[in-house]
Amino acid sequence: MAVNRDSNAYTVLFAAGLVIVVGSILAYLAFSLAPAIAENMRLEKQQNILYAMGVNENVDEGSVNFVPTDKVADDFKKYIVDQLVIEGDKITSNKEAYLIDLKKEMTAAKNGAVQKLPLFIGEKKGKKFYIIPMYGVGLWDAIWGFVSLDDTLTVQGVFFDHKAETPGLGSNINQRYFMDDFTGETILKDGNFVGINVAKVNNDPKNNIKDDNEVDALAGATITGDGISAMIKKSLKLYRPYLESVKAKN
Amino acid sequence: MLEHIELFFKSIFIDNMVFAVFLGMCSYLAVSKKVATAVGLGAAVIFVLAVTVPLNWLLDKYLLQDGALAWLGPEYADYNLSFLSFILFIATIATMVQLVEIVVEKFSPSLYNSLGIFLPLIAVNCAILGGSLFMQAREIASFGLALNYGISSGIGWFLAILAIAAIREKIRYSNVPPPLRGLGITFIITGLMGIGFQSFGGMLTGGDEEPEEVGKTTVEKIPAKTKTIEEDQSTGREDKKTEEIDEKSVSYINVIKE
Amino acid sequence: MGILTKKDARLILDPLADDNPITIQVLGICSALAITAELMASIVMAISVLFVLGIGNVVISLMRNIIPSKIRIIVQLIVVATLVIIVDQVLKAFAYELSKTLSVFVGLIITNCIIMGRFEAFALANGPWRSFLDGIGNSLGYGVILIIVGFFRELLGSGTLFGHPVLGDAIEKTGLYATGYENNGFMILPPAALIVVGIIIWVQRSKNPALIEEN
16 A cells, blocks of 8 residues: 555545444435335334234243234234323324434423323224333333223233343333233322332242232343333323223213 | 532542442553553543533533424424434533643643643543533533533543542552552452442431422322312312312313213 | 465464464453353454454555554554444444344443454454464454353353253242252353453463463
8 A cells, every 4th residue: 555544634535434434324324215214113013012902923931922013913903902191181093103202302392392191092802902102211211111901991902112221130011921910010009199119028929919010120120120120100090080080981 | 519519529529420320440550550640641531521522512402302403493303313422521621631632732732741641642542432422311400510510520530530549559568469569459449448438428418308398298288188189179169279189180080081 | 275274374373372362462351341141242242353353464464564653553553344244234234133132242342352363463464364363263262262151150150051041940949940959140251251261261371381471
């Protein structure tokens, strides 16, 4: 190489060239892949919502099996009978409510706007499910999930997922042995809303007691577990007026 | 003010970069043989964190976040550039490190000589990138808090490397089994210190505060609300707020009945 | 280039033992602590690093004659970050399930100092083929330690391997647990990884006294 690689001119030129090359590769990639990625995420959201209300292909105890992606759109239409958007004291029905970005809404709410709260009503074998989306923060990054409640505000199923929790510890919140524990728990205590606590000190590791508002925590994942407890509490709080009217009706 | 103090101590002790989340381990282990060099590297880390975290906060707020480009005009509000976070954060950090190197070399050659070799090392210290990514993930609210977070997590890292360097200087006089000398015993000591630091987890965040608050509000509000639902919605309320809630429950019930 | 010369073979074999990236070079520690609570995660991480380091080393080695020395750190970091982001985005579009499993590792790979360390120490000064071998060797050496640590932490901490219980049922008290054995919950906490690595170093240096440090 005859060029003086230490000269300022070369350095600047090289930096500019690198920025252009890398920038255009990434921009092209983002632009061309965005529709496919968005479609994947849309289907995943439908799968997650259905999973929370117990529509899934779980066979044994071990693994999480969603409705396959080619069937999920039909199943979603079949089982989710209504999608609501709660906006202050207005409730509207909206077929695209499940696409609402919770994080964006929370930021908007912080800036004084009225938060749009999506809520999905599912029906399976004549039984009604109220499915609430949740969003929170774990140890490293975002965590989110869905919880489905019946008329008596008993949990019928949950789904949790995370962006980047520690593999092998916090990342296990999306495993069956953690999520299944929530089923049957109630979010009420003596008629008050308390949510569900992910408890470290728990005398009930097999989770036989269902009315203690507690599930057994994952060992080694304290902060992720606390994040889940806080997420459930925070999200259910937003929906409390609606849930109270559900409870009052029955 | 209180949130600043809380964040400050939380970042130093509870979320200590080395002992709680185990970031920046490589330089921590490699450059902790002497207290003097450890202090130099630690100070450099504090400085770089204090500069890059607020800088990346601005980048995140006005460029990367979903809808962050709204300040350019409403037609830009839909862009989401968050997939560029990694690369931009890294570019900021590497640029800052190299900039600091050039400036220090120019204006204070003596400081450069004592710090010089450590400065390039900082770019690969994952505690630095970790600081920026934590800042993004935890949605730190203001520029001031971001600055605070950068400085305090830097101090946490500084304390950690200072402590291990001091221990390593003293342990020279102990009879460590030869194969464990140096790196081996440092790993084990760090592990033990990590266990110790886990006990800070009970500080501040300490448990019952939040649920108590939730419980209180429910006790206050629920009887009033359920009453209105069960009885008649049109009963007079002296409080405007409850009136609003009444309206809410009316509309909810209608929707459910459908 | 099918047959490795003796010198080339050393590039692969040395990092497996006497020049191990974790226990000797002190590179890539953070990830070794973060992800070794389960054996499966350790293996996934080891394979991911194998890909990134192998390819990244070749790319940097090809660029070594045109990178300006003043900004080489930025260039190296940008190259590796770009590689990882491209793979991440492509997987998200075409293999979504796989990308979900790997997304956790993306940040850990970019910040992994083993990658920068090998770029700086080897790829900048050597040809693409030798850099490739160096990348493979070092990531294998890294992977071996990860897998050993992951094995012990999962076995002793959770009583499972790859998620399957191997010591009996901890709650129902069957198998080994019937004798009063308990899982050591401490093993799944990150500090335990430090101690396990410390013990690996101990064993390694007892076998090869040439590696022993003065202090």
